[in-house]
Amino acid sequence: KAGVTQTPRYLIKTRGQQVTLSCSPISGHRSVSWYQQTPGQGLQFLFEYFSETQRNKGNFPGRFSGRQFSNSRSEMNVSTLELGDSALYLCASSLDPPGQETQYFGPGTRLLVL
């Protein structure tokens, strides 16, 4: 079974631009979560979607948004990019809303904001 895929793998943007990242979960998984990884802040939870609904949200500004489609694929969008948004963005999927279920991670999208 194919794992979680994320596109693109690398991205360079400039301040003020916006960016959209894509995540395809493992087949059959309906929950998708997003995390930001930076050297300074570590791994931080952004949000989670289940059945096209946002079920949980971390402490990020409104510039960070996401959505989930009927096939469980998810996108996250960051508007008005700032230098501090440079990070590895990781997507994870799980079979059900992740309570006890394990989250499986994709390889990440590395975003550099110049």
Place this chain on the structure above:
Amino acid sequence: GDSVTQMEGPVTLSEEAFLTINCTYTATGYPSLFWYVQYPGEGLQLLLKATKADDKGSNKGFEATYRKETTSFHLEKGSVQVSDSAVYFCALINTGTASKLTFGTGTRLQVTL
């Protein structure tokens, strides 16, 4: 809120040495506990998990036991290999915040010949 504390790295060991990476947690309720591993340039891979007290997770020679009395989930391996060099993250997921994994800061392991 929930939190995970890991020992500071980097940890440098010779091949075949014994590994312990300490992890303690603070959480209400009954969290599930995980160890994830991240190799250079890659995402996170699940290494092992435990969902209730006294459970032992194990995989690829790594083990960790869920100790509720000491709120700990220390990672151990009897004999490390150069290929184990990576960053290891301890994490928890709480039924109260069902979809949110809370991670420790990560511990970098470097294994030398």
